[in-house]
Amino acid sequence: xxxxxxxxNTDATRMVADAExxxxxxxxxxGYQKTRSTNAGRFQDWESARTRAAAIKDEAIRNLDRYLxxxxxxxxxxxxxxxxxxxxxxxxxxxxxxxxxxxxxTIVKSKTMVSEEIHLNPALEKAGFQVVESDxxxxxxxxxxxxPYHIVFPAMHLTRGQISDLFHQKLGSEPTSDPEELxxxxxxxxxxxxLVADIGITGANFAVxxxxxxxxxxxxxxxxxxxxxxxxHVVLLGIEKVVPRLADLALLLPMLATAGTGQQITCYNSLxxxxxxxxxxxxxxxxxxxxxxxxxxxxxxxxxxxxxxxxIRCGACLNVCPIFRNVGGHTYGxxxxxxxxxxxxxxxxxxxSWQHLSQASSLCGACTETCPVKIDLHHHxxxxxRNAVTEKGSILQKLGFKAFAFVVNxxxxxxxxxxxxxxxxxxxxxxxxxxxxxxxxxxxxxxLPAFARKSFRELWKQRTP
Amino acid sequence: MNTRDSILGRIREALRAGSVGHAAxxxxxxxxxxxxxxxxxxxxxxxxxxxxxxxxxxxxxxKTEFLPCADEAAASAQLQVLxxxxxxxxxxxxxxxxxxxxxxxxxxxxxEVSRSTAxxxxxxxxxxxxxxxxxxxxxxxxxxTAASGxxxxxxxxxPHHVVxxxxxxxxxxxxxxxxxxxxxxxxxxxSFMTFITGPSRTGDIERILVLGAHGPRKLSVxxxxxxxxx
Numbered sequence: 001x002x003x004x005x006x007x008x009n010t011d012a013t014r015m016v017a018d019a020e021x022x023x024x025x026x027x028x029x030x031g032y033q034k035t036r037s038t039n040a041g042r043f044q045d046w047e048s049a050r051t052r053a054a055a056i057k058d059e060a061i062r063n064l065d066r067y068l069x070x071x072x073x074x075x076x077x078x079x080x081x082x083x084x085x086x087x088x089x090x091x092x093x094x095x096x097x098x099x100x101x102x103x104x105x106t107i108v109k110s111k112t113m114v115s116e117e118i119h120l121n122p123a124l125e126k127a128g129f130q131v132v133e134s135d136x137x138x139x140x141x142x143x144x145x146x147x148p149y150h151i152v153f154p155a156m157h158l159t160r161g162q163i164s165d166l167f168h169q170k171l172g173s174e175p176t177s178d179p180e181e182l183x184x185x186x187x188x189x190x191x192x193x194x195l196v197a198d199i200g201i202t203g204a205n206f207a208v209x210x211x212x213x214x215x216x217x218x219x220x221x222x223x224x225x226x227x228x229x230x231x232x233h234v235v236l237l238g239i240e241k242v243v244p245r246l247a248d249l250a251l252l253l254p255m256l257a258t259a260g261t262g263q264q265i266t267c268y269n270s271l272x273x274x275x276x277x278x279x280x281x282x283x284x285x286x287x288x289x290x291x292x293x294x295x296x297x298x299x300x301x302x303x304x305x306x307x308x309x310x311x312i313r314c315g316a317c318l319n320v321c322p323i324f325r326n327v328g329g330h331t332y333g334x335x336x337x338x339x340x341x342x343x344x345x346x347x348x349x350x351x352x353s354w355q356h357l358s359q360a361s362s363l364c365g366a367c368t369e370t371c372p373v374k375i376d377l378h379h380h381x382x383x384x385x386r387n388a389v390t391e392k393g394s395i396l397q398k399l400g401f402k403a404f405a406f407v408v409n410x411x412x413x414x415x416x417x418x419x420x421x422x423x424x425x426x427x428x429x430x431x432x433x434x435x436x437x438x439x440x441x442x443x444x445x446x447x448l449p450a451f452a453r454k455s456f457r458e459l460w461k462q463r464t465p
Numbered sequence: 466m467n468t469r470d471s472i473l474g475r476i477r478e479a480l481r482a483g484s485v486g487h488a489a490x491x492x493x494x495x496x497x498x499x500x501x502x503x504x505x506x507x508x509x510x511x512x513x514x515x516x517x518x519x520x521x522x523x524x525x526x527x528k529t530e531f532l533p534c535a536d537e538a539a540a541s542a543q544l545q546v547l548x549x550x551x552x553x554x555x556x557x558x559x560x561x562x563x564x565x566x567x568x569x570x571x572x573x574x575x576x577e578v579s580r581s582t583a584x585x586x587x588x589x590x591x592x593x594x595x596x597x598x599x600x601x602x603x604x605x606x607x608x609x610t611a612a613s614g615x616x617x618x619x620x621x622x623x624p625h626h627v628v629x630x631x632x633x634x635x636x637x638x639x640x641x642x643x644x645x646x647x648x649x650x651x652x653x654x655x656s657f658m659t660f661i662t663g664p665s666r667t668g669d670i671e672r673i674l675v676l677g678a679h680g681p682r683k684l685s686v687x688x689x690x691x692x693x694x695x
Binding site: 027028031032042043044045046048049052062064065068069072078083084085086090134135136137140153154155156158159160163179180182183184186187190191195211213219220221222224225227228229239246247249250251253254261264265266267268269270271272273274275276277280281282283291293297298300301303304306307376379 | 660
């Protein structure tokens with residue numbers, strides 16, 4: 001099996017040449033950028049709002065143990081069950097055992113990236129349960145047996161024609177080019193599933209410590225149905241989702257919507273604290289909340305990059321990233337794509353196998369500038385590069401840098417080096433951009449800049465009396 | 466050691482190390498919590514007519530049908546108009562007497578939701594009629610809970626959701642809405658509370674807006690105690 005890095009290189013090379021894909025990204029994201037800036041502009045002070053949102057999340061992270069305990073205690077008092085999972089296997093195990101205990105047949109899910117992270121669907125399907133994704137985009141990529149393309153817009157890489165063909169093939173619907181008709185086909189299909197499902201699984205956008213509630217942000221209503229109709233509601237969330245107070249959501253909900261989809265606020269922002277109470281007419285009989293670590297504490301222990309736990313998964317950094325827009329979401333090969341994915345995947349999986357994502361960046365800083373919780377994304381990419389070399393640079397790399405440091409610290413050696421390079425250039429010209437070229441990895445896709453006739457040092461000498 | 470203690474242990478261990486650089490920057494400033502966030506959020510007029518006009522404007526943008534009515538009689542008549550226009554065959558509503566009074570004039574079958582209501586039956590009704598806890602001018606949202614909204618499903622399963630609100634329920638902004646929740650319910654909150662902002666929608670196909678993804682295709686807000694919006 002090729003390494004993640006070589007697969008990334010192959011896929012990225014293919015995608016950047018795909019003009020149709022680029023056109024589509026351009027088209028999808030232009031509208032987003034317009035409405036996003038309109039709605040950010042409606043805030044009286046968007047910049048201060050970002051600072052405050054970052055501070056709220058930081059307060060939660062600095063007291064994470066205390067707030068998680070409070071969240072748990074309040075939820076238990078409201079009749080929910082809370083399970084703490086060290087890793088993906090423990091989280092999957094708990095949910096599988098629960099599904100078996102409930103003798104479930106069908107499980108309906110609303111969008112949760114954490115379930116992608118722990119590969120929940122394959123595990124449930126292998127155990128014989130029918131799993132149905134209910135978010136329209138997730139439903140589409142599930143039918144295609146594909147991972148989500150983008151953490152917020154899972155099917156943004158597909159045209160209506162492709163979706164129509166897919167529905168025709170899998171659901172037997174008539175071909176159409178009308179997005180509304182396609183949406184209604186999915187609506188009819190999924191409506192049945194909510195009604196028969198034994199278990200509903202959702203994620204959470206926030207976990208409110210003060211009141212013991214989860215908060216779900218959505219537009220379609222599928223999360224509402226998933227958490228209202230089945231007898232058992234399972235919530236799967238990372239431990240970093242906690243916020244101190246209910247009132248913090250007055251800021252975080254509109255910021256998540258603005259940064260995520262360019263809306264002022266999304267259609268449904270629901271707070272759920274426990275199963276139905278004695279006096280309520282409906283709702284699940286049981287609510288199970290799975291709190292997942294899965295290396296988040298490792299990120300917490302990184303004093304430089306801890307702020308990445310502020311992430312509210314809005315996807316804004318993907319939308320503005322020139323790399324994401326050119327290579328596309330699937331090329332990353334990760335659960336979380338784009339700049340935030342490049343930053344956290346080395347922590348969630350392994351630095352050596354995933355550091356190439358930090359190399360694939362122009363370090364333009366658009367991600368950092370757009371992040372609603374001010375994560376220092378592009379500097380973290382640099383730190384990952386440094387950490388990867390410090391931890392395990394190749395001998396050649398280490399020797400190379402040692403030799404480089406030796407030469408640049410000695411002006412005479414440096415001047416000699418430059419002259420030697422100049423002498424070598426005609427030879428390079430002969431071999432330019434062929435596999436025999438000593439700098440082939442560079443020249444196969446770029447031009448090698450020509451040496452200036454005179455070096456800076458030579459010019460400087462001439463001008464200084 | 467159980468998993469809970471091992472996770473909490475790792476968190477405490479990690480936190481002892483502290484943070485440096487950018488990760489530490491926003492640390493000191495906070496103590497204020499959510500106090501004062503109002504001044505960052507979108508501006509809302511101070512007076513009731515201004516807030517009402519904002520709610521009406523946002524409703525129009527969001528495709529929420531906003532219907533101010535002078536009194537209960539007018540609201541009841543409005544419901545009849547909706548029933549005729551939308552060709553409702555049946556409606557569902559919470560089992561409370563206030564709602565019954567409003568709906569007496571409707572001659573179509575009424576399903577009062579209770580523990581024994583089958584969700585398949587609820588899904589077949591033409592409209593779900595609920596109360597609410599507040600209307601939020603800042604965002605054009607309806608705040609409802611399992612208590613005011615007749616449970617969780619009534620406001621999301623039928624294809625048309627009709628909200629009956631009173632003019633006094635209009636609050637200026639999101640912070641006020643959360644204050645109201647604390648005041649009205651805290652600490653015994655309903656198990657479900659939601660901000661509904663327009664009819665259900667999706668943009669998952671080519672980012673093109675489609676209404677009525679999984680929830681109601683139509684949302685109407687009848688506000689009692691208000692004749693017109695200036």
